[in-house]
Amino acid sequence: GAVVSQHPSWVICKSGTSVKIECRSLDFQATTMFWYRQFPKQSLMLMATSNEGSKATYEQGVEKDKFLINHASLTLSTLTVTSAHPEDSSFYICSARISESEAFFGQGTRLTVV
Amino acid sequence: KQEVTQIPAALSVPEGENLVLNCSFTDSAIYNLQWFRQDPGKGLTSLLLIQSSQREQTSGRLNASLDKSSGRSTLYIAASQPGDSATYLCAGISGAGSYQLTFGKGTKLSVIP
16 A cells, blocks of 8 residues: 655654654655544544645644645645644644555654653 | 544453443444553554554454444453453544554553453
8 A cells, every 4th residue: 555654753842842743655755644643542633735836724623723734746745743732632633545555654743842 | 623532541350251342433434443462661562453444354353343334343251361452442534545543542441360
């Protein structure tokens, strides 16, 4: 299957700083990527849909100024958590689709804000 | 709004046993359905995809079926092994042209040697 690479796999940052998470489709071009957040023992919650060359579409309740998404190329989308706070600590996962076929997921990023 | 329920939330079985995981949708208009496996602290690994024209898919010891009329899917695991221990998530797309997956909370499976 297709490969989606997410980096870093884990990060610890101080409260108030910003953290960037990268999501790359390694062997295919992804016009659309998705960013999810997962709390312990909870399902994946869609945060935003990232479209190459245009603004991301955010789900209700997700602060677009806090979670900046950039999809500058067909193989790379980035999520920047700005002015991170402890409540932003979570597991973030990106996903990419080629078409209406399978969704492929990155390895996830464990963010801990101290 | 589509909601997905997975039952049971957790399951513990002895090695070698066959088992069934269940997934149901509030909106039975499911276009695609996908089953994933998630190991602790890891991303998702796609197991099986049932596309709109299909009713089931098989891969090795895994078999997934989808009953669109009832909005239910099952994942059957035959001859379970300790390496099958993980959380299993089902997710669906409602409607052609939509790329968004709606996930259940998952079933945590433990296979005891």
